[in-house]
Amino acid sequence: MKILKYIGIGVLIIGALFAAAYFIKSNSKSPITFDTETPFRTSIEEKSVATGKVIPQDEVAIKPQISGIIGEILVEEGDELQAGDLIAKIKVVPNEQTLNTARGRVSNARITLNNAKIEYERNKVLFEKGVISSQEFNNIALTYDQAKQELANAESDLQIIKLGSAGGSTSANTNVKATIAGTVLEIPVKIGDQVIESNNFNDGTTIANIADLSKMIFEGMVDEAEVGKLKIGSPLKISFGAIPDKEFDGKLKFVAPKWNEEEETTSGVVQFKIEADVFMEEGYFIRAGYSANASLVLDKKEDVLAIKEALLQFDRETEQPYVEVEVGEQKFERKDVETGISDGLNIEIISGLSENDKIKVWNKTEPVKKESTSENQ
Template sequence: MNKIVKYVLIGVLVLGALWAAAFFIKSNSKSAISYEVKTPITTSIEKKTVATGKVIPEDEVEIKPQISGIIDEIFLNEGVKVAAGDLIAKIKVVPNEQSLNQAKGRVRNAEIALNNVKIEYDRNKTLFDKGVISSQDYNTQKLRYDQAVLELENARSDYQIIRVGSAGGSSLANTNIRATVSGTVLEIPVKKGDQVIQSNNFNEGTTIATIADLSVMIFEGKVDEGEVGKLKLGMPLEINLGAINDKKFDAKLRFIAPKGVEEAGAVQFKIEGDVTVEDDFLIRAGYSANASLVLERKEDVMAIPEALLQFDKTTDKPFVEIAMGPIEEQKFERRDVEIGISDGVNVEILSGINEEDRVKIWNKTEPIKIGKEEDEETK
């Protein structure tokens, strides 16, 4: 009897072990992750690049004085609109003592020379009227007299210019600084009492004010050498300003630099674009901006999310996995694909799969849920 019980117990244990082994094998034969699939879509893809830069006026005019002196008064403030001819500032001439003294001495010498020539001229004129001397002698003396008169006038003019800044006795022509163009005053870098230098062939002079038309703006930025070859003049730009949110401005590419500049180990090329400024927005000079350029665009192409692509470790060629049979079976087949352009989200598929294929979604992850119990355990 004991032997029968013993054999029964052994049989039960063997059957239990077999059942446990079968269950373990069946459980491990299932995939740890159940992958989902996605079919290709038909969409439009744009390949863009972004150029960083700023928005500046197309033309900025620097107003410089025609005479050296000291700022006596400033009549305008930065930011106001001006018309050509509007008075900006007034300069007070402070003559150099040495130059003034030399000019004054030249006037005195010219007066002395004129008085001496005039005596000779008057005497020769009397003799000529009596017929004592020839007309040639008289004309020679008259020429000397006229030259002495002209020399005195020039000396007096030079003296007036040095003393008050103008030869006519009024310094308004040179000491009054006026706007040469219409626009907005961007900057007045001087203040009352500052000394300024005139603009001449040897010195660009002191800038009294900078004026620009803010209705005519351009975008100035830089692009990488790897993308500059794809740009063409006349391409549309989409300008985003850091100071104006939720508003995009249209622009058109008008300039691509023929020479690049190396910055931080990369060669950058300067570009410019004409910005369309709307009357409802005030764009200030120097706003930071980003310009989006469409390098390539394709309409109605077959595409898949770029995250579905995998790359062969040996050949570095792209491939996807296609579901074979019901999704519950989790059977997939590798397909090499040829890809086209990408916008960073979707990628064009040129060949390798069709629109009915079900592409495996890689790296499926479950969202982490933190409940009250987990919070308490964490605490």
């Protein structure tokens, strides 16, 4: 019985040794079989995407020529107007102090005129009798005419203060009209609001904003690392979040010579403002303020040797790019490469590889094996 017991123990030990050897041998092999890809020749465009919005090329703020209260608004936001179309009417509310001064000036002018008239009529009789000379009478007549003119001026000023215009017609100043043809973007006032005229001391109250929506520009920001590569007149593609699956052509027309201080303060990145003309197309209506992205071509190369950018690896110490090239079955060696421009998917290879090299797809992972139904059961 003891002999049988020892034989059983020996069999178990030998079986364990065989199992351990098999396990070690199985784990010495790589669980992943790496695929390879070869370099290819293609054209690469290095692009930059600028975020921003579209605004009208020409937007005009319509302001009144006289202070008062909005009495009537004749248009709505979105209306199409021609130059000269009536937008609103203003009621004039005169200042009491100014009105009182104007009335006093009229009274004084009327008193002066009455006195000048008396002098004129008395001296006219004397002149006809030859008592006074012609020169003396002419001076008196001149004073009389000046008094009449002063009264007319004072009455006109009083009427302007009371009604907003002289001559009995208030349309010159109290009627607010469009100065350009376009679309009404905004009416920031309502009936009853008090408005201030535009003059040398203030901008005045805006009655309406009008713009020609057929002429739009893209306004966005570009990082300092890319702004030096931009060229005025370069083409670009503009897309809008509100119009999916559609790109509009554009042309770069302005690159700011100074960084945007406000943008840098909030984001921590030095950025520069750019502007581009947007070429409109029939059948599309673009509203002012649409968010937009502009794709700009910074560099372009034709027929260059390239690989997929995902095949690149980077040295942890030097951060230099390299790839692993196959030298035998599932055997690879490192090759340093010099890269050029990239479009985010493909990258130019300047040196280090040939078209026949087989490059290791290093980031491949072994798919997880699913257990069969029978095994699960």
